[in-house]
Amino acid sequence: xxxxxxxxxxxxxxxxxxxxxxxxxxxxxxxxxxxxxxxxxxxxxxxxxxxxxxxxxxxxxxxxxxxxxxxxxxxxxxxxxxxxxxxxxxxxxxxxxxxxxxxxxxxxxxxxxxxxxxxxxxxxxxxxxxxxxxxxxxxxxxxxxxxxxxxxxxxxxxxxxxxxxxxxxxxxxxxxxxxxxxxxxxxxxxxxxxxxxxxxxxxxxxxxxxxxxxxxxxxxxxxxxxxxxxxxxxxxxxxxxxxxxxxxxxxxxxxxxxxxxxxxxxxxxxxxxxxxxxxxxxxxxxxxxxxxxxx
Numbered sequence: 001x002x003x004x005x006x007x008x009x010x011x012x013x014x015x016x017x018x019x020x021x022x023x024x025x026x027x028x029x030x031x032x033x034x035x036x037x038x039x040x041x042x043x044x045x046x047x048x049x050x051x052x053x054x055x056x057x058x059x060x061x062x063x064x065x066x067x068x069x070x071x072x073x074x075x076x077x078x079x080x081x082x083x084x085x086x087x088x089x090x091x092x093x094x095x096x097x098x099x100x101x102x103x104x105x106x107x108x109x110x111x112x113x114x115x116x117x118x119x120x121x122x123x124x125x126x127x128x129x130x131x132x133x134x135x136x137x138x139x140x141x142x143x144x145x146x147x148x149x150x151x152x153x154x155x156x157x158x159x160x161x162x163x164x165x166x167x168x169x170x171x172x173x174x175x176x177x178x179x180x181x182x183x184x185x186x187x188x189x190x191x192x193x194x195x196x197x198x199x200x201x202x203x204x205x206x207x208x209x210x211x212x213x214x215x216x217x218x219x220x221x222x223x224x225x226x227x228x229x230x231x232x233x234x235x236x237x238x239x240x241x242x243x244x245x246x247x248x249x250x251x252x253x254x255x256x257x258x259x260x261x262x263x264x265x266x267x268x269x270x271x272x273x274x275x276x277x278x279x280x281x282x283x284x285x286x287x288x289x290x291x292x293x294x295x
Contacts, residue, residue, distance in 0.1 A: 011046045016059040019044055021068055029072040031250045033130045034060060037074075039223070039247035048225040075133045103292065110284040112277040114143040120176055120264040121168035123161070124257060125149055127181035127190060127245060134250035135180070138257045142265075149181075152190055155197065162201040169203060176206040178260045180253065183212035183224075184242040185233035210260045211253070212245055222247045 023040045024032065038056045042048045063069040115121060124139055126132070129148035139146040147153075147161065165175045177194065181187040191207045198205050217224065217240055224241025227234040245253070 011041075011052055011055065013055065013059045013062070016041060016046075016056055017063050017068060020056070020060065020063065024069060024073050027073065027250070029070060030075045031133050032073065033075055033133075033246055035130065035244065035246040036250070039244065040249075042223045042247075043221070048223050075130070107285055107288055110277070110281040112273050112280075114270070114273075117269050117273050118264075118266055119174060119269070121165070121173040122176045122178055122261060122264050123147060123164070124178045124180070124261075125153075125194065126179075127151065127187060131180075131245060131250075131253070134253040135257055138254050138261070142258070142261050144261060149190070149194075151186070152193055155201075158194065158197050159201060162198055162203050165198070165203045165205050174206065175203070176208055176264055178257065179207055179209045180211050180245060180257070181209070182242065182244045183214065183217050183222075183239065184227050184244075185231050185237040185239070187212065187245075188237075188239070189233055208260065208263075211248065211256055212243055214240060217243050220248070220252075 019041060020037055023037060034057055035053070037060070038053050039048075041052075041056060046052050060069060060074070064071050064073075123145040124135060125147045126135055127149055129150050132146065132148055135146055145164070147157075149157070153161075168175055177191075179191045179194070181190055188209075191209045195205065195207045212222075216222070222243045224243050227237060227239065227242045248256075
């Protein structure tokens, strides 16, 4: 029988808010989720429970309205605005200046695709869409696709991935998925499911599970909670307890992602690519200049 948390304990809204303000001062705007804050508070002694998580959510709603925490501090990738409503007045002179800037940038923009001569074709898969912020900049800097799975990825999602992997396999590359997910029965099983379903779709892709691992949970002293009773895999799982990926600081996740990418990146091949790029850039600029002059 699960012991109920007393309505009055030391983890009050005041305690949560005071500690949350200190914790959040170390995060850039939009780089932490409410779940991530919850786990930081758990590391300070708060119980890892639904009741206390709800207190964190409630406390942060009030803290934002009271001006103690900026509204921009948290990320919510499950709710995103798509596109914009273009309503600003257009100025032709500004458009001319913008076009001139774009032409200059185009003249200097020639570059080779970062992975085109590499032996591996990697993509990053993460279990939760809410954690995109911790991975987005690293993947962008390394020109790698980022795939939020939202749990077990659908067959439609995997079929789209299969097409990308097959194209690279045909080009002679070894494909690898760098996977980041929770430490719990499903989090450990999702990589297996991804690999097997991709095999059934006709492609053999290495799935490298980067996090969370048992040894990481122990080393980083992450607080586990009982595995979900509703998860059919819990009965046959002998893990330490459920720990969500949100418990890891975004900077550490970014570093883990970069380290994993580095394992599959050949610097010598990249240097060869940059030398080729320098030779081709001169031709690119000459042809563009000629084209603009003839307009």
